[in-house]
Structures are given as structure tokens and as C-alpha cells.
Amino acid sequence: MNIDSIKNGIVIDHITAGKGMELYALLNLDSLSCPIVIGKNLPSGKMGTKDIIKIDADISLNTDILGYIDPDVTINIIKNGQIAEKKTVSLPERLVNVISCKNPRCITSCEQELDQVFTLTDKENRVYRCLYCETKAKEENH
Amino acid sequence: MRSLIDIKELSLEELDSLIATALDIIDNPQKYSEKCKGKKLATLFFEPSTRTRLSFEAAMYELGGNVLGFSEASSSSAAKGESVSDTAKMISCYADIIAMRHPKEGAPLVAAMNATIPVVNAGDGGHNHPTQTLADLLTIKRKKGRFDNLTVGLCGDLKFGRTVHSLISALSRYAGIKFVLISPEELRIPSYVKTDVLDKNGIEYVETTDLTGAMPSLDILYMTRVQKERFFNEEDYLRLKDSYILNPQKLENAKSDLCIMHPLPRVNEISVAVDKDPRACYFEQALNGKYMRMALILMLLGIK
Numbered sequence: 001m002n003i004d005s006i007k008n009g010i011v012i013d014h015i016t017a018g019k020g021m022e023l024y025a026l027l028n029l030d031s032l033s034c035p036i037v038i039g040k041n042l043p044s045g046k047m048g049t050k051d052i053i054k055i056d057a058d059i060s061l062n063t064d065i066l067g068y069i070d071p072d073v074t075i076n077i078i079k080n081g082q083i084a085e086k087k088t089v090s091l092p093e094r095l096v097n098v099i100s101c102k103n104p105r106c107i108t109s110c111e112q113e114l115d116q117v118f119t120l121t122d123k124e125n126r127v128y129r130c131l132y133c134e135t136k137a138k139e140e141n142h
Numbered sequence: 143m144r145s146l147i148d149i150k151e152l153s154l155e156e157l158d159s160l161i162a163t164a165l166d167i168i169d170n171p172q173k174y175s176e177k178c179k180g181k182k183l184a185t186l187f188f189e190p191s192t193r194t195r196l197s198f199e200a201a202m203y204e205l206g207g208n209v210l211g212f213s214e215a216s217s218s219s220a221a222k223g224e225s226v227s228d229t230a231k232m233i234s235c236y237a238d239i240i241a242m243r244h245p246k247e248g249a250p251l252v253a254a255m256n257a258t259i260p261v262v263n264a265g266d267g268g269h270n271h272p273t274q275t276l277a278d279l280l281t282i283k284r285k286k287g288r289f290d291n292l293t294v295g296l297c298g299d300l301k302f303g304r305t306v307h308s309l310i311s312a313l314s315r316y317a318g319i320k321f322v323l324i325s326p327e328e329l330r331i332p333s334y335v336k337t338d339v340l341d342k343n344g345i346e347y348v349e350t351t352d353l354t355g356a357m358p359s360l361d362i363l364y365m366t367r368v369q370k371e372r373f374f375n376e377e378d379y380l381r382l383k384d385s386y387i388l389n390p391q392k393l394e395n396a397k398s399d400l401c402i403m404h405p406l407p408r409v410n411e412i413s414v415a416v417d418k419d420p421r422a423c424y425f426e427q428a429l430n431g432k433y434m435r436m437a438l439i440l441m442l443l444g445i446k
């Protein structure tokens with residue numbers, strides 16, 4: 001399946017190779033019943049290799065998750081088989097219930113009904129810290 | 143409605159104004175003795191800290207207010223499984239301001255997000271303890287008359303010592319501050335404090351393991367406890383512990399107007415013989431904590 005084969009839907013392009021499955025899980029795409037294609041390690045002119053996700057339905061994506069995991073992705077909105085819109089994402093200032101704090105001394109570790117909130121504290125180095133305990137989000141979440 | 147969870151929330155102007163109020167309280171205690179008449183402070187201590195709780199309570203009583211609360215989690219609603227946010231909402235019905243101590247980091251922030259009255263963080267685990275830093279700052283102001291152009295020695299456990307981290311971030315906002323970071327290798331200042339606070343603010347600092355050698359340059363010496371459980375083995379602890387105990391011999395080459403500070407409680411890191419030295423400021427520092435808590439309560443309640 002290529003872009004042409006989608007009538008109305010979304011193509012997340014230029015995903016850093018290896019991050020496609022992580023995005024698939026975090027965006028909760030498993031819950032959709034429409035056709036979805038994930039391409040892994042595809043050759044890409046400017047990136048060497050890339051991942052790609054094609055969703056054959058007009059859904060609303062959580063761009064905060066995309067921005068946090070892989071801010072260089074391109075989102076193509078497909079309408080009637082044509083690219084109707086190209087969008088880029090940016091680093092979100094705030095992440096709510098996307099990742100969770102790993103600090104066992106954090107209040108979120110014992111009060112699970114609290115929202116897991118992380119804020120961007122250092123844009124240059126893409127550092128996110130827990131709102132409550134200021135613990136840095138771990139690299140494995142990227 | 144305003145709370146104080148982290149010392150960084152206070153602007154330099156607000157800090158100046160708190161210090162000015164505290165100094166005025168010291169000079170004119172009578173003027174303040176009924177300022178909080180009819181107001182109630184709730185001290186919600188989910189873990190015991192007698193020293194901090196008594197300081198908050200004394201502060202409120204000296205302002206003419208009243209105090210209610212609990213001093214450990216087992217006697218509180220938390221023992222029945224009530225959340226911090228529910229406790230904060232409930233206490234907002236009974237009191238005018240909350241001082242909260244909690245073993246979990248971020249709990250006072252959760253309280254502040256849910257309370258309809260101001261919340262003061264009275265210590266959240268190893269995270270923040272802003273009123274300790276306020277006490278430290280008033281002590282420096284009263285002893286030195288300024289916050290700029292000081293060489294500040296921080297000695298002991300610089301890795302886990304939250305009072306040290308928060309004092310560094312408070313003083314890094316002033317010009318001409320130089321830090322001498324004195325600790326065993328195992329307990330050096332974490333690298334994020336260096337990159338995020340010291341380097342970011344262009345603050346000069348040196349790291350050393352030698353307290354005696356650093357002594358002559360210091361205007362302020364802030365001592366903290368080197369705890370046995372921070373070491374991997376007993377041998378290292380025994381080998382190092384005496385190097386970080388302050389005694390009269392180590393003070394021989396110190397400046398005559400050195401200001402010796404300690405957040406208390408002390409165990410043995412400052413020998414009792416130092417207490418008689420006029421440069422010992424740590425008991426006064428505890429008293430200053432009460433004055434700053436009084437100034438803070440007035441500020442948060444909007445009382446002039």
C-alpha cells in the first residue's frame with residue numbers, strides 16, 4: 001500500500017527508523033479497526049532510513065505524543081486520495097498522561113489517580129521533568 | 143491565591159520584601175502581635191518533624207493567630223487512605239493557610255493545586271524545603287548585610303543535601319557569588335546542579351575535599367551532615383568522617399567574620415566546642431526561620 005491507496009486518512013512520514021512501533025503503541029492505534037500499514041526501515045533520501053505509518057481513516061492524532069517522541073515527523077492529511085495538507089509538529093510544552101514518573105518517592109507513585117504531567121524545562125536539550133518531583137523523563141521514553 | 147512550594151517561585155523583589163518584613167518583626171514584635179487575629183494555620187505533617195512544625199506554630203502564635211493540625215500520618219485521614227487533594231479541599235474549609243510536610247515529593251504541590259487557601263511546603267521528602275532556605279537567607283542578610291560578593295563554602299553531603307541545592311539556586315541569582323564545594327568524592331554535588339544552576343548562571347565554583355585548605359577564603363561556611371548510610375562500606379566512612387567535622391582547630395585560619403551555618407539537627411559534624419565561637423550562627427539561624435515563616439504567612443494571607 002502506498003499513499004495513493006489511501007482515500008481519506010493520515011500518513012505519518014519521516015519517522016526516525018525504529019520509532020514506528022513505539023508511536024503505534026503510544027498513539028493507541030491498536031484500538032482502531034480501519035486498515036493501518038506500518039513501514040519499517042524504508043529507504044529515505046534525506047534520512048537514510050525511516051519508518052512510516054499509514055492510517056486509512058480520518059482520526060484526530062495526539063500531536064503532543066508525536067512531538068515528544070519524534071518532533072521531525074511530517075503528517076500528511078489525505079483527502080480523496082490526494083495530500084490535502086502537510087503538517088509538522090513541535091515539542092509540546094506539557095505532556096499529560098503520555099509518560100509516567102519512575103521516581104518511587106514521587107507522590108504519583110502512591111496516588112495513582114493523579115494525572116502524570118511532564119513539562120518541557122530545557123527546549124534545547126529536549127528535557128522533560130515531572131511536574132511534581134522534577135525528576136527527568138528517562139531516555140528510554142524517547 | 144498564592145502558595146509557596148519551591149524557593150524559585152519567589153522573585154528577588156518578593157525575597158527582599160519578606161526579609162524587610164522579618165527584620166521589622168525582629169525590631170517591632172508588638173506591631174505584629176495581632177496581625178493574624180482570628181486566622182488559623184493548619185499544620186499537616188504526614189511525617190514527624192518537630193522542629194519545623196514548632197517553628198511554624200510559634201510563628202502563627204506570635205502573629206496572634208491559632209493553629210490546628212496533626213503531626214504524623216498515622217493520626218490523620220491519610221491513615222484511612224484519603225488522598226492529598228481531598229485532605230487539602232477539606233482543610234480549606236477550616237483553616238486560612240496550610241503548612242504541609244509530606245514524605246512524598248510533590249505532595250504539597252498537589253495540595254496547592256486543590257486547596258482554596260495558600261499552601262506552604264514544609265518539606266516534601268528529599269525535594270524542596272523553601273522555608274529552610276528563607277531561614278538561611280535571613281541569617282546571611284543579618285550577618286553579612288548583603289547577598290552579593292560572597293564566597294560561600296558548602297561542606298559535607300552535597301549529593302543528597304536538598305538544603306544545599308536550594309541555597310545554591312537561591313544565591314546563584316546574585317552577582318559576585320563564589321561557591322567552594324567541600325565534600326568527599328562520594329558525595330560531590332550532582333552534575334545537574336552544576337549544569338542547570340551554576341553554569342547556567344555563570345557562577346564561579348571550585349570542588350575540593352579539603353575543608354581546612356578552603357577555610358581562609360570563606361565568608362560563609364554551611365555545614366551538613368555526612369551520613370554513614372551514604373557510603374558503600376564502613377571503612378570509607380570511618381576514613382572520611384573526621385575530615386568533615388568542624389572543630390576549633392579547623393577554624394584557626396578562618397576569617398574573623400566567618401558565618402558558620404547548619405540547617406540542624408546536628409549530630410557530630412560540628413563539635414560542641416564550636417558553639418561558644420561568636421562565628422557560630424546555627425542556633426540564630428533556627429530563630430531566623432521563625433521570623434521568615436511569620437513574614438511568609440503575612441505575605442500569603444495578604445496582610446500588610
Ligand SMILES: [Zn+2]
Nearest residue numbers: 101106130133
Ligand atoms: Zn514525579
